[in-house]
Amino acid sequence: MHDLVIEVDQVSKSYGSVRVVDDVSLSVVRGEFIGLLGPNGAGKTTLIEMIEGLREPDSGTVTVLGHRPHPRDLDLLPRIGVQTQKSAFFERLTAIEHLETVAGLYGRSPADARRSLEQVGLADAADVRVTKVSGGQRQRLAIAAALVHEPDVIFLDEPTGPLDPQARRDLWSMLRRLKDEGRSIVFTTHHLDEAEALCDRVAILHAGRIAALDSPRTLISGAALGSQIRLPAGRMTAAEAGALDGVDSVSDAGADLVLHTRHVARVLAALGPDLDAVTTKGATLEDVYLELIGARS
Numbered sequence: 220m221h222d223l224v225i226e227v228d229q230v231s232k233s234y235g236s237v238r239v240v241d242d243v244s245l246s247v248v249r250g251e252f253i254g255l256l257g258p259n260g261a262g263k264t265t266l267i268e269m270i271e272g273l274r275e276p277d278s279g280t281v282t283v284l285g286h287r288p289h290p291r292d293l294d295l296l297p298r299i300g301v302q303t304q305k306s307a308f309f310e311r312l313t314a315i316e317h318l319e320t321v322a323g324l325y326g327r328s329p330a331d332a333r334r335s336l337e338q339v340g341l342a343d344a345a346d347v348r349v350t351k352v353s354g355g356q357r358q359r360l361a362i363a364a365a366l367v368h369e370p371d372v373i374f375l376d377e378p379t380g381p382l383d384p385q386a387r388r389d390l391w392s393m394l395r396r397l398k399d400e401g402r403s404i405v406f407t408t409h410h411l412d413e414a415e416a417l418c419d420r421v422a423i424l425h426a427g428r429i430a431a432l433d434s435p436r437t438l439i440s441g442a443a444l445g446s447q448i449r450l451p452a453g454r455m456t457a458a459e460a461g462a463l464d465g466v467d468s469v470s471d472a473g474a475d476l477v478l479h480t481r482h483v484a485r486v487l488a489a490l491g492p493d494l495d496a497v498t499t500k501g502a503t504l505e506d507v508y509l510e511l512i513g514a515r516s
């Protein structure tokens with residue numbers, strides 16, 4: 220029996236006459252990592268903020284760890300960690316003092332503050348004033364503040380937006396460790412590679428509704444988008460490539476010809492033994508996303 224941690228049941232929210240979250244239902248079990256994806260304005264932040272208890276749904280119910288998150292539930296707060304897109308800081312403090320203050324609010328010790336600072340790779344910036352840290356460090360500090368009290372459920376709204384590639388990968392490793400500890404994570408992202416690498420399931424939102432909800436692998440295989448085989452443009456003409464066994468279509472990518480196919484092995488066999496500089500690429504979550512959102516726009 221799975222441990223249900225979050226249950227969103229037929230939740231809707233409008234701003235004025237515009238319904239930005241429209242009849243969304245979603246559940247999250249213990250230890251699950253869920254990604255909320257969707258174009259700008261799809262309703263991801265509004266949805267995650269309703270689950271966090273920062274906004275009240277117009278209709279429908281949200282339950283987190285058996286509690287209603289809105290209005291504020293003091294028993295629930297120590298069990299959830301929240302990083303919002305615009306985080307608040309104690310501006311006059313250093314990074315470690317900021318975290319020690321947040322830790323204190325949760326009845327936690329300075330050792331917890333130090334642990335979460337190290338967890339996000341910010342130990343070197345411990346004594347830097349919050350106003351002086353870089354954009355990426357500020358983001359990591361916001362994430363550290365969400366983790367300082369070791370919450371069971373972690374909400375992160377575009378956590379990797381301002382991070383450089385190495386910091387992004389470091390955060391991925393940290394999030395995987397948190398998941399391995401049995402914590403549940405709900406996050407929003409525009410990085411489809413990140414959602415594919417991290418998430419057990421993703422919800423793709425479009426105009427406030429869930430357009431797809433499943434594991435990245437299931438979404439990719441279900442979409443049957445096929446694969447791409449690239450070969451140097453001088454190797455053959457587009458017409459010749461299009462006539463190969465198994466090729467569905469051909470596109471010109473400048474230095475390469477791109478062969479689209481659902482039968483990679485057949486096309487490779489038809490290309491013969493010389494596969495120098497030939498590369499293949501299966502469909503990704505980004506391909507599924509673009510297909511889905513493109514079809515609905």
Ligand SMILES: Nc1ncnc2c1ncn2[C@@H]1O[C@H](COP(=O)(O)OP(=O)(O)OP(=O)(O)O)[C@@H](O)[C@H]1O
Pocket residue numbers: 234239257258259260261262263264265266
């Ligand atoms: N407080 C508010 N008052 C009025 N409209 C709002 C408010 N907050 C958000 N909106 C609007 O609601 C819609 C959904 O916004 P939301 O921030 O939830 O989307 P999102 O998917 O998180 O977008 P993004 O990827 O750009 O962060 C947008 O059209 C936005 O302009």
